[in-house]
Amino acid sequence: MLKYDTIFVYCNDNTDGSDALLETLAEHSIIRLIKNEVGPDVSPQMKAYRHAFFYCPDLWEHEWVSVVDSDEFIMPMIDGNFLGDIKQYISEIESRFAASAICLNWKWFPGNLSFERERKTCFQQFKNSSPSDHVKITFRLRCAEDIVSVHSIKLKKGACAINGGGTPISLPTYRCDPDYSLGQINHYWQKSFEEYILKIERGSAVSGVSIIDRSVDNFFQWWSIGSPDPLPPVSHIENVLAEMGALLDKPGVSDALSIVENEFNKLSKERRDSLYELYNEVKEKVMGIRNTHQKPSTSNLTRDAEPESCKTQIVQQEKITPTTLANEKLSWSPRRINQLAASLGAGSYLEIGVNKGATFHAVKIKERTGVDPHFHFDVLEVLNEQILLYAMTSDQFFAKVPVDQIFDLIFIDGLHTFEQTYRDFCNSLLHTHSRSVLLIDDTLPNDVYSTITDTNRAYKYRAATGNQDKSWHGDVFKCVFVLHDFYPGLNYRTIVGSGNPQTLVWRSNLGGREPRFNSLETISRLTYFDLMDEKAILRESSEEEAIHLCLSEMSKSVSVIQSS
Incomplete structure (x- = not known):
């Protein structure tokens, strides 16, 4: 999706049926597949990287190369914007920094505590990330002297490398202070509990040991870190899904993918009860x-x-x-809620x-x-x-x-x-x-930009007018119009003047009104300017007046019911 010319895939001793999928993709010239068989205690990653660098002439037909694992995704950024074209990105790096290599920091996506593997992309499942000082490298081949680790290279004399902020750095190194100005590497290591256990048992791609020395406790400890990550943007996710759909339409790809899924499901089914018991046991121990x-x-x-x-x-x-x-x-919000709660018990x-x-x-x-x-x-x-x-x-x-x-x-x-x-x-x-x-909440937008349902677009268009205000309400106001037209058994007031506008709703038939639009579809299409024309429908009121009316009418309703 980033418009690389060629994707070289090294696979080693797969037991999950994925060879069939990779071979099918190779037959369609989607990837170049190299079988990377390794012996005990041999690093599969280093063997693959050094083979590619020293013994793969096809690689040297290219000028630049990125070195990543299958659970890592490059997110290029220029001037604060995601750039979905790696060639354009490299051109910017060369022209702005005269660099022959760029080291982008990981963003660690710690998973979401799910037990089962979901049939979704990592982009769709995992939204929170935390910074990491680990880096992965993209470099000009002719300026590299050797690949010295899974994260770094040795550059030839005179060649320059930069970090994610554009600052020159010395190589080899696998760590830099996190700076995401020029992009990041989304690292999805953890995923679901089922996948986590199988990954541990699969062994280390770095060292080649047969079992990764990681505690099961880590699955529940690592998830607690992170905050919402803006990358990748929705447009890129949509492009990825479209490309995946196109791949599945190619002959044999869907069948090959089914083999992988069946192998996973078979293994999962055989161990599901024991894994689920382990999941709950460790979850209780770590999280209470x-x-x-x-x-x-x-x-x-x-x-x-x-x-x-x-x-x-x-x-x-x-x-x-x-x-x-x-x-x-x-x-x-809590002021209004607590006052209502105290009065209502x-x-x-x-x-x-x-x-x-x-x-x-x-x-x-x-x-x-x-x-x-x-x-x-x-x-x-x-x-x-x-x-x-x-x-x-x-x-x-x-x-x-x-x-x-x-x-x-x-x-x-x-x-x-x-x-x-x-x-x-x-x-x-x-x-x-x-x-x-x-x-x-948020039933009266402060301007036309605030009604745009995409926050980024709302801020962008408002900022274009010179206004840097970050208020955003969406089109929630339409709910009040629906209340007005379709819920005669509910009364309401929109509180203004003492904080964010909010609409208070309670059961009462004392707020009689005639439908204005009488159509959900019409209401769904209303604009900010329609709201301004029909603003009386909001029934604006002060906080004190709205709460008093609510309590008063509810009291009357109870009295009527009791007297009857």
């Missing part, structure tokens, strides 16, 4: 979390999802905990979209449930029997939660698109009672 396999009770959800769904992420940077929040002035709380936990930690409700694909705080520091955290998408959560699980107060602050927020709203309604209230 047990998989009970019990159906969640109707009063209290279990925190233990099936292993393939357990994708909690802990980030050490910018750590937010109840302790650090104790002396901070509450922001608008709320005992259960659901938050969709927890992120760093700034709101979640500050909410003063006894039983709290949080949902987010990636928690950016130390989960183990806050988990207990009354605080439950589900590291999954909201769709996955609502598919698992018992239908009779009820929450007194729900805060919806997930993906800020109309489609997802409306889906979260509909699913949340199924888990409410007559005195439950819902608070929807």
Whole structure:
């Protein structure tokens, strides 16, 4: 996908059926395949690299070469932008730095705690990464004197090498201080637990030892590092998927891939029970979390999802905990939620979209449930029997939660698109009672750019006007229009003037109104300017007025029900 002229693949003593796939790709001239048979305690990597450098004349038909493993992916960057053409990238490196080699740092992608291998690309599965000082090299062949390690070369006199920031460095070296200005190497070592165990048992490609000396504990320890990584961009992932589809259409490729999958499934099936037992045993030891396999009770959800769904992420940077929040002035979200909770006597709380936990930690409700694909705080520091955290998408959560699980107060602050927020709203309604209230975040965008559902595009177009503001709300406002037209049994007010705009929703038929659009499709196509024309539909109100009206109408509804 980076437009290399040739991909040389060295394989050594494969036992997983992948030879059939590689041979088929070679027949179609997609790759050049070299069988790299090695003896005991011989480094497969060094044997392959040195063979290519000294004994492969086809390699020397090329001017530049990149040395990477099959679990590593090069992400070139120029001027802050991903560059999907390696030749253009090398041309920039030569012209800007007069360099004959560039060493890019790893970004370590530590996995997501899944037990089973998923049928997705690494790009799709693993989103969090952490910096690493290890590097992999791309270099001009005629300027290299020798390959001295799996990470480095010896350059000829007069040749220059640079790091990922464009600074000259001395070779050989396999480490540099992380600098990702010119790109990175995405390193997907860990993946699922099944793949992790098999990789350990497969042996070391570096040293050639038959079993890698790595503890099973590492699988649960390494996952706790990392933060969301912007690379690769969505456009590149789409191109990769399209190219994969084209490859699968070539004769024999799909059948050869099936051989690999069948071999893995066979091996997995033979050992599944023992591996799953080991997974849970070590998970409990390292993380203090047990998989009970019990159906969640109707009063209290279990925190233990099936292993393939357990994708909690802990980030050490910018750590937010109840302790650090104790002396901070509450922001608008927890302030509003706590006032409602105190007035309603709320005992259960659901938050969709927890992120760093700034709101979640500050909410003063006894039983709290949080949902987010990636928690950016130390989960183990806050988990207990009354605080439950589900590291999954909201769709996955609502598919698992018992239908009779009820929450007194729900805060919806997930993906800020109309489609997802409306889906979260509909699913949340199924888990409410007559005195439950819902608070929807970001329902009034501050400008037209804020309604663009792609944050990068929103910031880019706003910045083009000279405005560097980073506000972003998406098109969540459309949910309020749907409320207005299709939910006469719900009343609402959009809180403005004392923090981020949010819409408070409660059960009441006292907020009578006539449908304005009467069409979901029409509402889904509304623009920021339509919102400005129909702004009255938001029913803007101060925080004090909105909460007072909510409590007042709910009290009246209860009185009417009791008197009847």
